[in-house]
């Protein structure tokens with residue numbers, strides 16, 4: 001069976017900004033399968049459409065973007081601005097891990113500008129630990145527990161900064177120069193968001209902002225375009241840098 005990389009992020013389009021290039025390389029260079037999960041369907045991501053309507057649009061956009069990688073898209077159906085660390089959400093992420101059985105999991109930085117992202121990060125960290133525990137939620141009809149904790153990596157926070165505006169340097173970077181057009185094509189499939197971001201954030205450069213960020217991380221580590229990561233190295237999580245071994249590390253620690 002092919003190895004699996006799973007991204008668990010808060011909103012549709014977060015993966016396309018933060019880690020889709022790395023996922024594309026695992027798929028193309030190593031034959032891995034990719035799964036893209038979001039905690040919410042992005043129900044607050046519109047000024048015109050109601051929550052149900054924009055959710056329908058964005059689930060479809062998420063699936064179309066994932067299809068560029070031949071990846072499956074999963075929506076865990078929490079709600080924007082309400083993601084929190086609770087049993088229901090933790091069960092959803094744990095069940096997903098037991099279904100998808102990833103070797104590598106990518107999630108948000110523990111420190112980010114947005115609480116939905118930070119909550120998704122702690123939920124994913126906890127689920128990675130819990131999914132192999134046989135007695136954890138063993139009465140809920142889940143697939144069997146994982147054999148072990150998957151390799152867990154945190155993406156860069158948005159704009160590389162925490163909520164206090166401090167830089168969050170990556171532990172290492174993955175060179176995504178060769179797959180930047182794949183990433184751009186995936187992001188462009190989130191058509192509803194370009195309009196929304198222009199209205200709400202005054203940002204009319206949806207795909208260009210992703211490219212600029214990639215170039216900035218790239219400049220810092222000596223390649224054209226990069227994605228930054230930090231590995232979760234707490235007790236009992238796998239400590240070897242599998243992602244770095246497979247894709248090479250640009251800048252930072254190996």
Ligand SMILES: [Zn+2]
Nearest residue numbers: 010011014117
């Ligand atoms: Zn987000």
